[in-house]
Amino acid sequence: MENSLSRRSLFRAAAAVPILSAAAAGTTPATAAAAPSATTPHGGRPDTTAQRFTIAVLPDTQYLLDDGGSDAEPVRATLRHLDRERAQDNIVFMTQLGDVTEHGTETEMRAASRAFDAAGRLPYSVLAGNHDVSGDDQRGDSPYLRTFGPQRFRRMETYGGSSPDGYNSYHVVRGGGREWLVLALDWRLSDAGLAWTQGVLDEHAALPAILTTHDLVWAEDDGTAHLSDNGQRLWDRLIKGNDQIFLALGGHYWPSGRTTLTNDAGHPVHLHITNYQDRYYGGAGMVRYYGFDLARGVIDVETFSPWLLAKDEPTPLEAEHVELSGDVDRFTVEIDFDERFAAFAPPVLPAPLPPSAVMPRGTVAYWRFDEAGLAAAGSDGAHVAPGTVARDLTGNGNDLTSELLHTSDRNALTWSAEHHDAQPARASLRFDGGKSPDRGAVLRTGPDAPVNSATFESGYTIETFLKLPEPFEGDHSWMGILSWEGRAGDAGKHSGWSDDEPTCSLNLSGERFLQFVVYPVPVDADPTSWSHAIPVGRWMHVALVNDGRHTVMYVDGSKIVRNAAEESRGISTLGKPFAIGGTQSAEKYGQGFYGWIGDTRIVSRALRPNQFLTARGR
Incomplete structure (x- = not known):
């Protein structure tokens, strides 16, 4: 008699227990055959x-x-x-x-x-x-x-x-x-x-x-x-x-x-x-x-x-x-x-999308680094001069201005044609930040930008595309990706790691775990989400979604496991600039980001994964 269990089921079982006859295992072929089998998808046909x-x-x-x-x-x-x-x-x-x-x-x-x-x-x-x-x-x-x-x-x-x-x-x-x-x-x-x-x-x-x-x-x-x-x-x-x-x-x-x-x-x-x-x-x-x-x-x-x-x-x-x-x-x-x-069948990539196609209701800010968003966008590898403006394409006035950190030379920030395949724009910025000595570059909003003081108590979605270099050389632990400036202590928040850390930031740990830490508006708490160790040499999309109660981090559209269980409503902003490329401590920048950053968007409500920047047919 032929056992009706699938081969994969049997192999999984074999990995867990020794091979025994049905009698020795205390079962009969009939009871084994009666075990539930997986539902067959696609009407019994393979999914091509x-x-x-x-x-x-x-x-x-x-x-x-x-x-x-x-x-x-x-x-x-x-x-x-x-x-x-x-x-x-x-x-x-x-x-x-x-x-x-x-x-x-x-x-x-x-x-x-x-x-x-x-x-x-x-x-x-x-x-x-x-x-x-x-x-x-x-x-x-x-x-x-x-x-x-x-x-x-x-x-x-x-x-x-x-x-x-x-x-x-x-x-x-x-x-x-x-x-x-x-x-x-x-x-x-x-x-x-x-x-x-x-x-x-x-x-x-x-x-x-x-x-x-x-x-x-x-x-x-x-x-x-x-x-x-x-x-x-x-x-x-x-x-x-x-x-x-x-x-x-x-x-x-x-x-x-x-x-x-x-x-x-x-x-x-x-x-x-x-x-x-x-x-x-x-x-x-x-x-x-x-x-x-x-x-x-x-x-x-x-x-x-x-x-x-x-x-x-x-x-x-x-x-x-x-x-x-x-x-x-x-x-x-x-x-x-x-x-x-690639030589005989290059992959068919999604077409780039105009800014208007990726600004849903509630979009607070949208930055991209192609000709549409970056003044004087250059050729691949071209230096981005200090003072270069990355326009907020929503028209809400949240333009970013580039600046070099410390004594960094102009190689700290360059324009790149690299991009995530699903990114709406076909460009990014290459940051060459690091430690010992601290170096890097950031892009910051102006002192009166509306996003500086937005608290997002009804929810928010913050998205960005990033890529780490391969090989990933040097010590870049705890480098910042994006953040709001200002001390948590000045917002009356003292529960976290330090009063000197900002009220909201996305960072990378020494183990290459993404860390999103945010101080909510109503309470003194610092709910923190952690990703897995992210790969080098590969583009990824990161989304931070808050529904007014809890925050969920997504990497490439997949929810990560270590999302903060604490309730989290809003962001305790202090009216200070939002920045891409670094995170302050005690209102000073140390090392800058090391890698590529692409399109970045902030929306004042929780989006579903099929509404992210990676989605098509919006």
Whole structure:
């Protein structure tokens, strides 16, 4: 009987308790099967817009489809599992790596056809290995071609076409909100096959490509892989000259292994061998998940046997092969997808927005550092002279004026073309503040600016974009990002760390935690919110939202956990300037901010995340 729990549920359970039989654990298969399962999203279909998706890889199944004596059930179990878990594991495609059968006979191909019927709605590709066919892709008719030729794939929504000989095909797969090209190439590609493949790449020049074939790389016992003779031919004549190909997968050899080579464009190409036919039960229908995570910039790889996973009481040998966890079977490939694909498929960024599009009701002040907001905005790296004005684009009179701190030279503040992808303006300011000696720059409102004395007792939203340099050099602990000037003690607030700190400020701790501390209007308290350790070298959006009772910090639209539990109403401003780029102590600036600051906005009410500066369609 097949256990109805999903694979992920079982793996989570396995991490918490030892593997026991149902009887030893005090349960029965029936009670285990009755456990609740996750609701299947998208009507049982994968979510092709999600940032995380899976491409499954099925290697050589020849020992399981051998008319001399074999068992096709592990193959069927794997394909049933992939079809059943399409939505749960967000499986958008499966690619098979050749040697479907042992001898390529009519009988074996019929058995393979019946086994692959278990894939149901799952789109997939199949390619020929040396046990399925002989010669190159100009061989003509064969039992393989009659079984896994173009006619098998024509109804699949991913299928793009086949070579005239029928032995090579391609699919266009959608995942992560974009399209991917999957090439399924014969085990021996002729010159005509190479030309056809190049034509497919040229026709889909903006798509990142995954090349699959049977004979590509072989591996040493430690998993270090090397190009085979056929793999070298493919590398020289196809892979290295086509920057689109970032991942190439093969079977044929064992043990499994991997390597990374550099193509003609200077970019890495990951080449993997996946084959488990030497393992117990001819590989037991092992399948490999390539889990693409576009948010994290990785492909997480894992290998397991759905057939063995479904067994209620596996034998010791079966239990040993449920999941493989060696360095060549479970690993992570790091890929900055946008950077890797930029040469042929640059990311489509949101269009810049005019100031009028990002000033909702209640906007008190909005500053940006492009031509619309910064007088005399220059080219990337241009110095921002002291006295330069950043206009408050609301027209409310909260203009900022730049000044250098202490004896800082003009490099302390420069104009930058860098920006957060979702930022309305395409510019920022680069601050080069630091300690020992203190240096930096700030932008401050004038003495009569309305925001200086606004108390926001009905609520507020303060937003900014920022980026820390990579490498993050020097000691910049407790540098200020934005603040109101003035001593908390002068506002009658004595409960905090020091009477000399300002009444409201956003700072960065030595551990790179964002700290937002504010002294409310009615009480002597200093509710403080803390973020996680924020990354370097990456733009982020920070929002501080107060609904008149409590303050919540958001980073990139996500609520942080350490928000102040204390009630907080308003900001105890003292009529002193608001500043970007630093925080005072005892009404004096020390070090200035180190990094980039982009668009900054203050609204006199609580906004929802879908109303932040990062939102579109406002």
